[in-house]
Amino acid sequence: MQLTRAADYAVRVMIQLASPTGKGRISLPALARAADAPESFLSKVLQELTHAGLISSRRGQSGGFRITARGRAASMRDVIEAIDGSICLNVCLASGRSCARKPRCLAHPVWIKAQQAMLEVLSGASVSALAGQAQAQRLTRQVEAMRLLHLPSRTF
Amino acid sequence: MQLTRAADYAVRVMIQLASPTGKGRISLPALARAADAPESFLSKVLQELTHAGLISSRRGQSGGFRITARGRAASMRDVIEAIDGSICLNVCLASGRSCARKPRCLAHPVWIKAQQAMLEVLSGASVSALAGQAQAQRLTRQVEAMRLLHLPSRTF
Numbered sequence: 001m002q003l004t005r006a007a008d009y010a011v012r013v014m015i016q017l018a019s020p021t022g023k024g025r026i027s028l029p030a031l032a033r034a035a036d037a038p039e040s041f042l043s044k045v046l047q048e049l050t051h052a053g054l055i056s057s058r059r060g061q062s063g064g065f066r067i068t069a070r071g072r073a074a075s076m077r078d079v080i081e082a083i084d085g086s087i088c089l090n091v092c093l094a095s096g097r098s099c100a101r102k103p104r105c106l107a108h109p110v111w112i113k114a115q116q117a118m119l120e121v122l123s124g125a126s127v128s129a130l131a132g133q134a135q136a137q138r139l140t141r142q143v144e145a146m147r148l149l150h151l152p153s154r155t156f
Numbered sequence: 157m158q159l160t161r162a163a164d165y166a167v168r169v170m171i172q173l174a175s176p177t178g179k180g181r182i183s184l185p186a187l188a189r190a191a192d193a194p195e196s197f198l199s200k201v202l203q204e205l206t207h208a209g210l211i212s213s214r215r216g217q218s219g220g221f222r223i224t225a226r227g228r229a230a231s232m233r234d235v236i237e238a239i240d241g242s243i244c245l246n247v248c249l250a251s252g253r254s255c256a257r258k259p260r261c262l263a264h265p266v267w268i269k270a271q272q273a274m275l276e277v278l279s280g281a282s283v284s285a286l287a288g289q290a291q292a293q294r295l296t297r298q299v300e301a302m303r304l305l306h307l308p309s310r311t312f
Contacts, residue, residue, distance in 0.1 A: 003246045003267075011263045036257060076266055089274070090159045101192060104293065106286040107167045110232055110277060111159075117273035118245070121266060130262040137260065 006045050007083040009037045011127075013045065014079050017055060017067040018131035025064030045083065052082035067127075076130075077122035087122070089115040162201050163239040165193045167283075169201065170235050173211060173223040174287035181220030201239065208238035223283075232286075233278035243278070245271040 012035035017026060028046070032039040046065055049055045054071035058064065074082075081087060090111045092099045102108055168191035173182060184202070188195040202221055205211045210227035214220065230238075237243060246267045248255045258264055 002244055005247070008246055008248075008263075012257075012261075015262055076263065088158055090164055091161070092164075101168075104290075105168075106171055106290050106293075107164075107232065107281075110281040110286070114274045114277035117277050118270045121270035121273050125263075125266040130266070133262050134260075137262075 003080065004084050006041070006048075007080045009035050009042055009045050010049055010079050010083045011076055012037070013042065013065075014049070014054065014067065014071060014074065014127045015130045015134060017065060018072055018127045020131070020135050025058060025062070025066045027064045031065060048083055049079075054079065054082055072128050074127050075123045076125040076127070077119055079127065080122065087115070087119060089118070159236065160240050162197070162204075163236045165191050165198055165201050166205055166235050166239045167232055168193070169198065169221075170205070170210065170223065170227060170230065170283045171286045171290060173221060174228055174283045176287070176291050181214060181218070181222045183220045187221060204239055205235075210235065210238055228284045230283050231279045232281040232283070233275060235283065236278065243271070243275060245274070 013031055016031060016034045026034075028039055028043060031037075031046070032042050035042060037045075046055065046057065049071075050057050050065075053068060054074055055065050056068050058066075077087065086095065088094045091097065092102065092105075092108060093111055093115055099105070099108075169187055172187060172190045182190075184195055184199060187193075187202070188198050191198060193201075202211065202213065205227075206213050206221075209224060210230055211221050212224050214222075233243065242251065244250045247253065248258065248261075248264060249267055249271055255261070255264075
């Protein structure tokens with residue numbers, strides 16, 4: 001019951017691409033550095049995100065990856081599901097699956113509730129909002145660094 | 157990100173063993189029927205539950221499986237973790253694992269929150285309480301069946 005490495009990288013990359021500092025298209029090597037991901041593996045993840053319409057890609061020297069409007073509106077749940085498919089805590093919760101035990105299974109309502117609680121958090125975390133937080137973090141660090149540079153030198 | 161089949165069966169079996177109708181020890185074939193699980197596979201699950209101290213087993217003609225006091229106090233989370241190990245939504249949440257990205261990773265707090273939301277539900281669902289609900293369901297069905305038997309026959 002664990003997120004795949006591919007979905008983890010996909011979330012990292014989407015936050016990076018949604019960042020206001022991400023001007024123009026970003027290359028695969030730059031994204032791989034930002035996501036701490038191996039290029040070859042990330043390349044497949046990016047293909048899947050492109051296929052899901054969350055990012056767009058262009059080949060060539062000025063090419064690279066860019067987030068789409070759909071990607072900007074995506075939540076962490078959307079990104080995970082674009083890679084791993086529908087999040088499904090237990091096999092009995094899969095859409096289109098029927099289970100003869102369902103009417104008398106006391107665990108079933110608990111699986112539903114646990115999944116809903118988790119999905120509520122993942123659906124509420126938008127890629128753009130997280131990117132905004134990342135930007136705010138960077139600015140805070142820059143301000144802090146400048147403040148330190150302007151401090152009077154200490155006398156030892 | 158899905159529960160293993162073994163953990164699913166373990167939860168079913170624990171609810172069955174915690175049921176007030178489960179007098180004495182219950183045999184493997186009876187448990188397999190109740191859990192709709194293949195005997196050979198369930199046998200391994202029962203071994204792990206025994207190893208975790210949630211049930212006890214005895215060989216021989218009057219043998220079988222019985223829930224322990226620890227098993228009665230267990231939650232669905234405890235049962236799942238006895239089989240699958242610690243529930244860990246993302247690899248970065250595993251205890252003892254460090255991640256260099258953690259201080260600046262905006263997704264990390266979301267993984268924590270999503271995992272906590274899910275675990276809260278699974279920790280709050282006790283095996284004994286679910287077994288009590290199952291018993292109440294059975295009684296309701298019995299009362300309903302008796303009520304139907306005593307209805308005056310309809311005239312067509």
